[in-house]
Amino acid sequence: MGLGLFAYDLAGPRGGQVLGIALTIKMLAYVVVSPVMAALTAHLSRRNVLIAADLVRAAVAVALPFVTDVWQIYLLVFLLQAASATFTPTFQSIIPDVLHSERAYTRALSLSRLAYNLEAVASPMLAAALLTVLAYNDLFVGTTLGFLASAALVLTTRVPARARQERTSFTERLTRGTRIYTAIPQLRSLLGMYFAVACGTAMIIVNTPVLVGARLGLTAQHVPLLLAVSGLGEMIVALALPRLLDQRSDRGPMLIGTLAIPVTLIVTGASLAVLDGGAAWGPVLLLWLILGAAISMVLTPSGRLIRRHVSDNDRPAVFAADFSLSHACYILTYLTAGIIGANAGMATTAVTLGALATIGVTIAATTGRLRNTVTAP
Numbered sequence: 001m002g003l004g005l006f007a008y009d010l011a012g013p014r015g016g017q018v019l020g021i022a023l024t025i026k027m028l029a030y031v032v033v034s035p036v037m038a039a040l041t042a043h044l045s046r047r048n049v050l051i052a053a054d055l056v057r058a059a060v061a062v063a064l065p066f067v068t069d070v071w072q073i074y075l076l077v078f079l080l081q082a083a084s085a086t087f088t089p090t091f092q093s094i095i096p097d098v099l100h101s102e103r104a105y106t107r108a109l110s111l112s113r114l115a116y117n118l119e120a121v122a123s124p125m126l127a128a129a130l131l132t133v134l135a136y137n138d139l140f141v142g143t144t145l146g147f148l149a150s151a152a153l154v155l156t157t158r159v160p161a162r163a164r165q166e167r168t169s170f171t172e173r174l175t176r177g178t179r180i181y182t183a184i185p186q187l188r189s190l191l192g193m194y195f196a197v198a199c200g201t202a203m204i205i206v207n208t209p210v211l212v213g214a215r216l217g218l219t220a221q222h223v224p225l226l227l228a229v230s231g232l233g234e235m236i237v238a239l240a241l242p243r244l245l246d247q248r249s250d251r252g253p254m255l256i257g258t259l260a261i262p263v264t265l266i267v268t269g270a271s272l273a274v275l276d277g278g279a280a281w282g283p284v285l286l287l288w289l290i291l292g293a294a295i296s297m298v299l300t301p302s303g304r305l306i307r308r309h310v311s312d313n314d315r316p317a318v319f320a321a322d323f324s325l326s327h328a329c330y331i332l333t334y335l336t337a338g339i340i341g342a343n344a345g346m347a348t349t350a351v352t353l354g355a356l357a358t359i360g361v362t363i364a365a366t367t368g369r370l371r372n373t374v375t376a377p
Contacts (some may be wrong), residue, residue, distance in 0.1 A: 002064070002127075002139035004209040005220060007073070009136070018070055020206045020338015022077045027334060029081040030327035037086040038320035039173035046090050047159040053087035054151035056080075061144040065137040089320040096307045096315060097160045103246065105307060110242045113300045117235035121228045128224040136220070162316070177317030181325065184309050185367060191325060192363025193258045193298045198329035199357035200261040200291045203268070203350055204230050206337035211284070215346045217277045229285050233292025241300050250301045257297025258364050264290045265354030272347035332356070 007019040041049045060080040067073055095112070099105045127139055168176075181187050204227070212222045237257075244253060264287055271283045302322075310318045333353065341349040 002136050002143070003073070003077075004205075004223065005136040006064075006067070008209045008213060017338045017342040018073070019209070020202075020334045020341070022073050023202075023206060023334040023338075024331055025074050025078050026081040027327045027330040029078050030085045031324045031331070033082040034085040034089055034320045034324040034327075035174055035177060035317075037082075038089060038177065038317055039170055041086070041090070042173050042316070043162075045159070046094060046162060047154055047157070049090050050087055050154045050159075051151045053083045053090075054147045054154065056083040057087070058144050058147035058151070061140050061147060064140045064143075085323065089316065089323045092303060092319045092323070093316040094159060095303070097312070102304065102307070106245055106301070106304060107242045109300055109303050110238050113238040113296060114235060117231050117238055117296070119231075121231040121235060123224075125224060125228050128221045131221060131224075164313075173317065176314065177319075177321030178325070180310065180314055180318050181321040186305055186309055187322070189364050189367035190302060190305055190322075191329075192360045192365075192367060193254055193302075194326040194360070195329040195333075195363065196258045196261045196357040196360030197295050197298050198326075198333040199353040199360065200265060200295050202330065202333035202337035203265060203353050204288060204291060206334055207341045207346060207349060208288075210341060211346050215272065215277075216281055216284070218281065222281075226285065226288055230288040230292035230295075233289040233294075234296035237293045237296035238300050241297070245301060245304075250304060254298050254301060255361075255364060257294040258361050260290065260294035260297070262354040262357035262361060264294060265350050265357060269347045269349075269351035269354065272345075272350060329360075 003022065004019055007022065057080055060076050060083070064076055067076065095108050096105055099108050123142075126142075130139060130142075208226050209220075209223050212218045212226060213220070216222070241253065268284070268287045271287065272280055275283065306315065306318055306322060333356065336352060336356065337349055340352055
């Protein structure tokens, strides 16, 4: 929230371009840092890795309110997201070590996604309330406290030890996750789905502040409301999926979600092309709800595929590869959303991202089937 409004304040209507570049740097950090840190920390305590990453993120959040130039945003975003690229795959690799049955693991993924979505709903609404009495850069204080609370919770939690691993070279550890990932057809299909998700997410994250302010002519308080609506769509699906997946395979719901993304983006573009100002607010609210639901339909069950097709010893490396490869998709989509949004308008941006998302749909539908049977990596 704070970063989006900060970019709009520094660059005005071109704030989407600034934010798009900042988020592209974020994705570059994710793509490059995640496998490197997975290789470097392969033999360290996962709890210590999580705490260290949280402390780095808290330190960066403290520094953000003192930014005075765009290049400083880019530098701090890289440091912040490098720490996140260390934290998230490590966290993801712990869950299947705690919960061994697929049914329990599916519910854990749902609860994990729900926690993320509750934050996506509650945090923007809280931000909207705080913006009535605080400056937007004061929102970074809440971010700092959140990272410190996360570190404290991890410190008081017993984290399972890593599975015993044989000593290998750094190069072997660095490339192993990606080699295993790309050798499994089901995970290659998942990459296509991730690309469609990246298109929908880019439209929401990069252009919501500019869409609300420059295109719809509404106030800053409408930005967190629109973001909260997309989070609500994700939360609804995250709650509903575990029971559905007890009776169905992953492929059906995930493909439906993947297909819904380009359709929704193209409808968004058409709506913005024919509706003026505030008249588009209602349709955009509904479309952001649908986009959030479609994104969650893909992301919530994705960890099941890695758990099912990858051995215990290889999961940390493969989760890091999944994190890196999935976020590589955002490099193209964030740049597209920011640059086209700044130069051609929101309607053209939505249609362009919708067209790109159809590439992801094609890859997902034509690459390896997402079977529920266990296969050796």
